[in-house]
Amino acid sequence: MRLVMIGAGGHGRAVLEVLRDAGWPDPVGVLDDDPACRGLPGVPHLGPLARAAALRAGGVEGAHVALGDNARRRRLGEELGRLGFTLPAFRHPSAVIARNAALGPGSVAMPRVVLGAMARVGAHVILNTGCIVEHDCVVEAGCHVAPGAVLGGGVALGAGAMVGILAGIRPGRRIGAGAVVGMGAAVLEDVPPAARVGGVPARPLGEG
Ligand SMILES: CC(C)(COP(=O)(O)OP(=O)(O)OC[C@H]1O[C@@H](n2cnc3c(N)ncnc32)[C@H](O)[C@@H]1OP(=O)(O)O)[C@@H](O)C(=O)NCCC(=O)NCCS
Known part of the structure; x- marks a missing residue:
């Protein structure tokens, strides 16, 4: 599954390690609204969250929201679900x-x-x-x-x-x-x- 991550902060880095240890393919990139974002280790920054719909249209099937803020993580996760992304556990x-x-x-x-x-x-x-x-x-x-x-x-x-x-x-x-x-x-x-x-x-x- 081609996957995009949301959030390139500390929690994003931690989730990336989990994903790699669990044998998932590397995400195609990470979305983060911070213009100074430098991506995750080995994973490029693909721009702000607003790019999610274009990525879905371009064939990226999966997404994961790696944000520490509980309300924001849930809201964005639900939005991505409505855009047609699969959100694996x-x-x-x-x-x-x-x-x-x-x-x-x-x-x-x-x-x-x-x-x-x-x-x-x-x-x-x-x-x-x-x-x-x-x-x-x-x-x-x-x-x-x-x-x-x-x-x-x-x-x-x-x-x-x-x-x-x-x-x-x-x-x-x-x-x-x-x-x-x-x-x-x-x-x-x-x-x-x-x-x-x-x-x-x-x-x-x-x-x-
Ligand atoms: C409870 C918590 C949210 C409060 O944070 P805050 O709103 O910034 O509160 P403050 O640090 O200003 O502290 C407010 C008061 O609560 C007390 N307090 C803060 N955290 C406390 C705790 N865990 N246990 C007991 N008292 C606590 C402070 O001593 C302070 O008391 P005072 O008013 O008598 O001086 C925070 O301290 C906490 O425990 N967060 C959890 C962090 C965590 O586990 N993160 C996971 C990262 S992976």
Whole structure:
């Protein structure tokens, strides 16, 4: 499949490594709105995102949005889907993904991720390096589980939620849509949509 990447920043470089290690052919290029963009290592910059439709018309079938911003990654991924691109899920060969777990289109499992039995991961999700998403978790579209974070069994992440580096979520808890769990938090209770929590045990941030 001929593939174009979106986003030539740090996450783009990390996804490119996953793609190469997993044996995918190199992308034909990368789109990035920054005019100073110099592409990804060994992958040329093909211009701004507005070029996507022309690439699709020119026969590029696949795309991947490698942007850290959850809302933007999901929105662009959905737009590319409407343009007719296929959005494959990428998994690093060192990721351990249960046979009956699901990883949605446009999502990526970085090195050493563990995705447990019956876990359901939606579209345009980042499962970052070494995170653990235990059995029966449900991770909705556009979420990011940062390096080393651990979701206990049956945790639910609402769309666009972010779980920071090395945070842990107690089994069965629900993190609302768009919520942010800070680095190193221990989440014991449900977190409401759009809330920001941190600490051990996790409490709302920015409330003194
Ligand atoms: C929670 C977070 C989003 C807050 O970032 P921010 O809005 O820039 O907030 P600030 O750094 O201005 O901090 C605001 C307050 O929250 C506190 N705080 C920030 N992050 C915290 C954390 N992880 N745990 C506990 N308290 C935290 C700060 O000490 C500060 O407290 P104060 O007002 O008493 O001084 C950020 O610190 C974080 O943890 N991000 C996750 C990063 C990550 O994992 N990225 C993945 C990259 S791959």
